[in-house]
Amino acid sequence: MKDLKIIKNIEKKLLYEMYRIRNIEFKIAEYYSEQEMRCPVHLSIGQEAVAVGICSYLKKSDSVLSAHRSHAHYVAKGGSLEKMLGELYGKETGCAQGKGGSMHLIDLDAGFLAAVPIVGSTIPIAVGTAWAKKLKRDTSKTVVFLGEGATETGVFHESLGFAALHNVPIIFICENNLYSVYTHLRDRQSPNRSLKEIVEGHGIKHFHGNGNSVEDVSSIFREGTFENENNAPVFFEFDTYRWLEHCGPNYDDHLKYREDSEVSMWKDRCPINTFEKKLIDEGILSHQELEKYLEKLNIEIEEAFKKAKKSSFLSKEHLYEKIYSD
Amino acid sequence: MREIKFNKAIREATAYCLSEDNMVYVMGLGVPDPKGIFGTTENLLEEFGPERVFDMPIIENGATGIAIGTAIMGMRPIITHQRVEFAILSMEQIVNQAAKWHHMTAGQSKIPLVIRMIIGRGWGQGAQHCQSLETWFAHIPGLKVVSPATPYDAKGLLISSIKDNNPVIFFEHRWLHDTFGNVPEESYEIPLGKANILKHGNDVTLITYSYMTTVSLKAVEILNKMNISVDLIDLRSIKPLDYDTIINSVQKTKRVIVVDNGWTDFGVSSEIISDIATKLGNQLKANPKKIGIENVPIPSTRELAKYCYPNLKTIVTSVLELFDKKVDDAILPEENGMPDVPNKYFLGPF
Ligand SMILES: Cc1ncc(C[n+]2csc(CCOP(=O)(O)OP(=O)(O)O)c2C)c(N)n1
Numbered sequence: 001m002k003d004l005k006i007i008k009n010i011e012k013k014l015l016y017e018m019y020r021i022r023n024i025e026f027k028i029a030e031y032y033s034e035q036e037m038r039c040p041v042h043l044s045i046g047q048e049a050v051a052v053g054i055c056s057y058l059k060k061s062d063s064v065l066s067a068h069r070s071h072a073h074y075v076a077k078g079g080s081l082e083k084m085l086g087e088l089y090g091k092e093t094g095c096a097q098g099k100g101g102s103m104h105l106i107d108l109d110a111g112f113l114a115a116v117p118i119v120g121s122t123i124p125i126a127v128g129t130a131w132a133k134k135l136k137r138d139t140s141k142t143v144v145f146l147g148e149g150a151t152e153t154g155v156f157h158e159s160l161g162f163a164a165l166h167n168v169p170i171i172f173i174c175e176n177n178l179y180s181v182y183t184h185l186r187d188r189q190s191p192n193r194s195l196k197e198i199v200e201g202h203g204i205k206h207f208h209g210n211g212n213s214v215e216d217v218s219s220i221f222r223e224g225t226f227e228n229e230n231n232a233p234v235f236f237e238f239d240t241y242r243w244l245e246h247c248g249p250n251y252d253d254h255l256k257y258r259e260d261s262e263v264s265m266w267k268d269r270c271p272i273n274t275f276e277k278k279l280i281d282e283g284i285l286s287h288q289e290l291e292k293y294l295e296k297l298n299i300e301i302e303e304a305f306k307k308a309k310k311s312s313f314l315s316k317e318h319l320y321e322k323i324y325s326d
Numbered sequence: 327m328r329e330i331k332f333n334k335a336i337r338e339a340t341a342y343c344l345s346e347d348n349m350v351y352v353m354g355l356g357v358p359d360p361k362g363i364f365g366t367t368e369n370l371l372e373e374f375g376p377e378r379v380f381d382m383p384i385i386e387n388g389a390t391g392i393a394i395g396t397a398i399m400g401m402r403p404i405i406t407h408q409r410v411e412f413a414i415l416s417m418e419q420i421v422n423q424a425a426k427w428h429h430m431t432a433g434q435s436k437i438p439l440v441i442r443m444i445i446g447r448g449w450g451q452g453a454q455h456c457q458s459l460e461t462w463f464a465h466i467p468g469l470k471v472v473s474p475a476t477p478y479d480a481k482g483l484l485i486s487s488i489k490d491n492n493p494v495i496f497f498e499h500r501w502l503h504d505t506f507g508n509v510p511e512e513s514y515e516i517p518l519g520k521a522n523i524l525k526h527g528n529d530v531t532l533i534t535y536s537y538m539t540t541v542s543l544k545a546v547e548i549l550n551k552m553n554i555s556v557d558l559i560d561l562r563s564i565k566p567l568d569y570d571t572i573i574n575s576v577q578k579t580k581r582v583i584v585v586d587n588g589w590t591d592f593g594v595s596s597e598i599i600s601d602i603a604t605k606l607g608n609q610l611k612a613n614p615k616k617i618g619i620e621n622v623p624i625p626s627t628r629e630l631a632k633y634c635y636p637n638l639k640t641i642v643t644s645v646l647e648l649f650d651k652k653v654d655d656a657i658l659p660e661e662n663g664m665p666d667v668p669n670k671y672f673l674g675p676f
Pocket residue numbers: 068069117118119120146147148149150151177179180181246355384386412415
C-alpha cells in the first residue's frame with residue numbers, strides 16, 4: 001500500500017513538473033511582447049516530458065549541460081525560476097547577472113553546469129566534466145542534452161569516440177524533434193542514416209523511446225542508467241516535437257515549413273494531456289487537486305516575473321569585471 | 327535609380343551570378359528556408375533548383391572543405407553563415423586550406439570561394455552571437471575580406487567577390503540588411519581593395535566600414551554644421567586594404583580617427599593607425615584615435631551592452647576633441663532610446 005502511494009505521488013510530481021515548465025514557457029511567450037525580455041528565447045513547449053522524465057531521476061549532485069533550448073532542462077533540474085527569469089530580463093538577479101541571457105543558463109547549486117547556443121559545443125565539454133568525475137572518483141552522474149541537429153556536428157562524433165575509448169560515465173540525451181530551425185531531418189540526413197548504428201558503432205549503448213511519454217522516458221532512462229554497472233557512456237534518443245517557432249514566442253505555422261497535419265498530430269500526442277488523462281482515469285489525481293496545484297503554480301510564476309521585472313540591472317563598471325579570473 | 331534594401335541587393339547579386347555562370351552555387355544552413363538568410367536567398371531555390379541552392383547539415387567545417395573540393399574542380403561556391411560564430415568552426419579549412427591552397431600548389435590550383443558571414447549586434451545576443459571578427463581573417467595572407475556598408479556596394483562587391491579567383495570572406499552587418507539605397511538593376515562590379523571617399527573635407531579624416539559607416543555619415547553632417555570638414559573614407563574592403571587612399575587623405579588633413587566596427591585591440595583600426603604612424607608619424611597635428619567596441623565580451627543585457635558600442639555622440643565628441651571643442655548636445659539628434667535594435671520596427675528576437 002505504501003509503495004503504491006509513493007508511486008502515485010511520483011506520478012503526480014511528474015505531471016506537475018511538466019505543467020510547471022509549460023506554464024513558465026507560455027508566460028515567457030506572453031510577456032515577451034512587452035519587449036522587456038530582450039534576448040533570443042528558444043522555448044521548450046511540447047518537449048517537457050524528456051526534461052522531466054530524466055531530471056526527476058537525477059540527484060542535486062548530478063550534473064546537467066544543455067544547449068540553446070535549455071529552459072526545460074534547467075527548470076526540471078531544479079534551477080531557480082527567479083534567477084532564470086532575472087536572466088531573461090537581463091537583471092543582476094539573473095543566474096548570470098544578465099550577462100548570459102536565455103542562451104546561457106547556469107545554476108551550479110542545482111547541478112545545472114552550463115548551456116550555450118553554439119550547436120554541439122557542450123557535448124565535448126560534458127564529456128570532459130564526466131571524465132573529471134571519473135578521475136576524481138566522484139560517482140555522481142553527468143547528463144548532456146542535445147538536439148538531433150547536434151548529432152550532425154563533428155564534435156558529436158569526436159566526443160562519442162573519446163567517451164567510449166575512456167569509458168567516460170556520460171549520459172547523452174538526444175531530443176529528436178525532427179527540425180533544425182526550419183529544416184526537416186530529410187533535408188539534412190540521408191534516409192539510410194541510423195543514429196542507433198552510429199552510436200553503437202562507437203561501442204555505446206543506444207536506447208530509444210517515445211519522448212512525449214514521461215513514463216516511457218523515465219523507465220527507459222532508469223533501465224539504461226541504473227543497470228549500467230561499469231558506468232559506461234550511454235545514449236538515449238527520444239522522439240518529440242517543438243510546438244512554437246524555433247526561436248521566439250510565437251507559433252510559426254503560417255511559414256508552412258511543416259505540415260499542419262504534422263503539427264496537429266504531435267499536439268494530439270501532447271505529453272501533458274495524455275499523462276494527465278491517464279492519472280485522472282486511474283483515479284490517481286482529481287481535477288480539484290490539479291486545479292489547486294495550477295493555482296499555486298500560477299502564483300509562483302507571476303511572483304517570479306514580478307521580481308524579475310522589479311530587479312535592477314548591473315551598473316556600468318561590471319562590464320569590465322569577471323572577464324579574467326583572479 | 328530605384329531604391330532597394332541591402333538584403334535584396336545581396337540576393338540580386340547572387341541571382342545574377344547563378345544565372346550567368348552555372349559553376350556558381352549557394353550552400354548554407356537555412357539558405358532555402360522561409361526566412362532565406364535574412365531575405366538574401368529568398369526563392370533562389372525555386373529559381374535555380376536544388377543543385378544550385380541548398381541547405382546543409384550542421385557541418386560548418388566539413389562544408390567548407392567540401393566547397394574547397396568543388397572549387398578545385400572549377401566550381402564557384404558561395405557559403406553562408408547566419409553568424410560569424412558558426413563560421414569559426416571552419417577556421418581550419420579557411421585558414422590552412424583555402425587561404426594557402428594557391429600558394430602551396432605553386433599556382434596550379436585555385437579556390438574561388440565566397441564565404442558570407444553575418445556579424446551584428448543587439449537584442450541580447452550575448453557573447454557567442456554578436457562578435458565582429460573581421461580582423462581574424464584579414465590577418466591571413468591568401469584571404470580577401472570585404473565588408474560593404476550600402477546596398478549599392480553590397481551588390482557590386484558581392485559580384486566581384488564571386489568572380490574573384492580567391493577565397494573571399496564577405497561580412498554583412500545584420501543591421502544593414504533592412505537599409506535602403508540606390509541600386510542599378512543591371513550588374514556591375516566594384517573592385518576589391520578600393521576604398522570609397524564618401525565625403526570630402528580638409529580638417530580631419532574619418533575612416534570606417536560596414537555598419538559604422540552609416541553612423542559616421544550622420545556624424546559628418548553634424549560636424550559640417552560646426553564648420554569642421556571631413557574626409558570620410560568607407561573602406562569597403564579590409565583586405566586588401568586601400569592604404570593609398572588612406573595615406574593620401576591623412577597627408578591632406580593631418581588628423582585621423584578610425585571608427586572600427588569591431589574590438590579595437592589588435593583590430594582593423596590598429597592596423598590602419600600603425601600604417602599611418604610608420605608613414606606620416608611626424609606630420610600629424612594630433613594623435614590619431616581609434617574608436618570601436620569596448621574590449622570586453624558583449625553581455626546579453628542591454629543595460630551593459632549599450633556601453634560597448636560607439637555611437638553618434640562618441641564619434642562627434644572624438645572629432646571635436648581634436649579641435650579643443652566640446653559637443654553641444656542640442657545639435658545631436660535625439661538618442662535612440664533602445665540602442666539594442668537597429669530601428670523601431672525591430673521587435674526581436676533575431
Ligand atoms: C555551430 C552552429 N551552427 C549553426 C547554428 C544555428 N542554429 C541554432 S539552433 C540550430 C538548430 C539545432 O537543431 P537541434 O540540435 O535539433 O536543436 P533544436 O533547435 O531542434 O532543439 C541551429 C542550426 C548554431 N547555433 N551553431
